[in-house]
Amino acid sequence: MAKDPRNDSPWAGAKPRTERVSKREREALAARAPGPRPRDDRDGGRRDVRRDVPPPARDPRRAATAPASPEAARDPASREQRLYGLNACLAAFARRPEALRKVYLSEARIGALRTVLAWCVQRRIGYRVVETGDLDRLAASRHHEGVCFDLLRPEPLALAALLDAQPPAPQASLLLWLDGVGNPHNLGALLRSAAHFGAGGVIVPAQAGLDVSGAAARVAEGAAEVVPLVQADDAQHALRELHARGYVLAATVPRDGSPLYATTLPRRLVLVLGAEGEGTSEAMIGSADLRLTIPGSGAIESLNVAASVAVLLGEYWRQAHA
Structure with missing residues (x-):
């Protein structure tokens, strides 16, 4: 049969x-x-x-x-x-x-x-x-x-539209740039921290193909609807546009950067964060105006990207609202 x-x-x-x-x-x-x-x-x-x-x-x-x-x-x-x-x-x-x-x-x-x-x-x-x-x-x-x-799906937001929605220079504005981050749970967790600390948006290179999945949205607990994620078609053009709008790019590195708590953070700041394992690419580190390291005990090399975002945004908030 x-x-x-x-x-x-x-x-x-x-x-x-x-x-x-x-x-x-x-x-x-x-x-x-x-x-x-x-x-x-x-x-x-x-x-x-x-x-x-x-x-x-x-x-x-x-x-x-x-x-x-x-x-x-x-x-x-x-x-x-x-x-x-x-x-x-x-x-x-x-x-x-x-x-x-x-x-x-x-x-x-x-x-x-x-x-x-x-x-x-x-x-x-x-x-x-x-x-x-x-x-x-x-x-x-x-x-x-x-x-x-x-x-x-919501209509994609262009980088220019995201930047137009931010406070104009010299007012304070905080953005995130994700360099190779792909884990949906990390994306959801960092979106939640970004919403809590008032970040204006998240930028990712278009070739990375990163988008908000169901898993990321669940972990974000609603923050995916608050913090826009923008795909930049041309990374170099996007970096030039950010500089033209008065932003300072700060790459996060596990060692040999300026200690976070001893550094006065720029009011208009783009925090560049790398993927688990590989970290931020050398090209992005080379394009950055500032390198930041989160000090710690040294028992492990670094925090994961979601935890790093929470620490960095918390310090930015403390300085901006002191």
Whole structure:
């Protein structure tokens, strides 16, 4: 007998579920949403409740990389991103609710997501209550915290637009330049520190292909919606533009730099941070106006990039607000 191709699916044997939200509760959710209520229809406003859960997210090891080819850029699927984690999803909804395309949630999260569900009902956006195992597969992670959103990606921000949004010289402004950082958990952690200490944005070379993945957004706990990440197409042109706007570039090095706590930090500063292991490239160190080292006991060579960012930004904040 021929093999049933459906048995090869990661969803084989899974039982798709519909929402457990009653018709009366859906009507109450719709009433809370701003704007005109949608007309009634036969399914009571539910969307996609009979469809199987879609296939899992892309390989998480590649989730931090933006599409590299023009063909991928034209693929409609590449225009969407999958976020998970309660704070990450709520922050994205608060900043750009019009980008929401689909919601998956556990039954336990219905109460926390009532505003989102009201929005979905009012605008006929699909949402589903699913099992924890389904969310594990959708997020390619067990750290989804009971919720997963599909959203349109925000439009890319150009470097010039980022710089125009910063306070003009000689006012204080702080930016980050990531030289080879690729770990999504480190990216998420440093975005969280950047938001806490008021950094204006993060710049990465376009050829690095770094983007905010679901894992990075979850670790950032909403900071990915606050701190813009900009890809610089031409690194040398970007460095010249930063200098023209009055910024000083400070490369962080594990040794032989100016001790952080004994250095008066420039008010307009770009902190250059390198990847785990390799550190900041020699080319970027050579382009920097200043080298900074975080002093310590010497028991280990250095902090990881996420911890380094927290220390550096904390010292910048202390000096700027002393």
